[in-house]
Amino acid sequence: MQGYDKYAFEPFAVTVDLAVLTLRADTLHVLLVERGQEPYAGQWALPGGFLLPRESAETAARRELAEETGLSDVSGLHLEQLRTYSGPDRDPRMRVVSVAFTALLPDAPEPHGGGDAAQARWLPYDPARPLAFDHERILADAHERVGGQLEYSCLATAFCPPEFTLGELQNVYETVWGVALDRPNFRRKVLATPDFVEPVPGAARLTGGRGKPAALYRAGTATALHPPLLRPSREGRPA
Amino acid sequence: MQGYDKYAFEPFAVTVDLAVLTLRADTLHVLLVERGQEPYAGQWALPGGFLLPRESAETAARRELAEETGLSDVSGLHLEQLRTYSGPDRDPRMRVVSVAFTALLPDAPEPHGGGDAAQARWLPYDPARPLAFDHERILADAHERVGGQLEYSCLATAFCPPEFTLGELQNVYETVWGVALDRPNFRRKVLATPDFVEPVPGAARLTGGRGKPAALYRAGTATALHPPLLRPSREGRPA
DNA sequence: GGAACTAATAGTCTCTACGACTATAAAGAG
């Protein structure tokens, strides 16, 4: 099977699907679009689309991300391939192989209506929300993957604006994992990890809300956490 | 872009590529095939092939795995999607999107010549070995992924036969990571992790080689390691 | 203006678990 002998292959449609996650008001939100046509007309779906003839999946994903979020500069955002979904009956009309991506954003403005009729909106992440095609599964996989990556990478800063407080960073962990963390311990751990975050020279946030103003930090140069920051209380066998 | 409007899509060829890894004589080996035709005729490549019309990538990968290894029962082997490679110039003849998989085997017999002219062989893993297409990159990604997964999953047993000694299990880690581990500490860690391995009731391996005979273990029911078994000495920032 | 509240930050104590060891046991090779 190593030669593509005599062009003996079946043509497939190839798409990208995006699980775009963000934090709004301490809740995990997902970018969803409402389908305007059959199948699954009127249902929510992950944004996505076909690869252009000379595009890689990564390029197509970033293009879709820009189109769907309406953000002018999407180049710094975290975008990562999740996995590929290739079941033969994913789409009732034809054979579609879809490369799924996960994108993480700091809180973003409401997307505009997109190019076509269907609307795009930020909706709270809810594993029970029915989605078109196998997008429920893709979204669940994305959530699981991101949750796992928080443990041993510095990914959490991708949810934060350029300057953030340690409380905001902790909110990322608590929201994605759905658990409460001890504030002093979290702080100690983050500051003990070299180059995870670095303090912003002057300034301490003032009138943001109640309580003592917090110091501001920027994302550091580290990409991995050694040792990792493990989720609490997972006795036994997770996925 | 959420509707597949008017079938406005480009057809692609979709293939699977397999990075099949095993341990032979305490060395990491890869299953490679020699290409019989252009392009890259005579060069080594990862085994793989086209998806059949109603196959998922996973199904195709397991079929290819059975064909290329010549093993009769391939159902219990560890097979996992790695990622998808979709650069527009991967194959000089046409647009090919390839879903790559990683497979882990206990030491396996030399594969037979396969269905077509090209030969298939186990060769020592060597990141510097030139491969056809972008297979060098795929293989490097597979190695990196497997190395990382050893840290927080029970994947290492996938390289071992049904019954194995702790020394063999330690060899998996040392070979894949390319580092030496302390034997008593490794043993303590593995046995302290619930359900990572379980002792085989009777029996202790006898005349295998020199030294005191080792007890035999089987893979347990656990799939994840909490806390993880981290690679030593990675100060700073790995991938 | 003070009291109550809220969140950030500092610091303590304990215990687990890992790294670095030393020691012993059980086989084969010579």
Added chain:
DNA sequence: CTCTTTATAGTCGTAGAGACTATTAGTTCC
């Protein structure tokens, strides 16, 4: 029998995580 090799047992010191308490510096409410 001795040497070598590998498996297994156990010890000691320390980094780091969990569970706390305490203090500080702002808001909000009366």
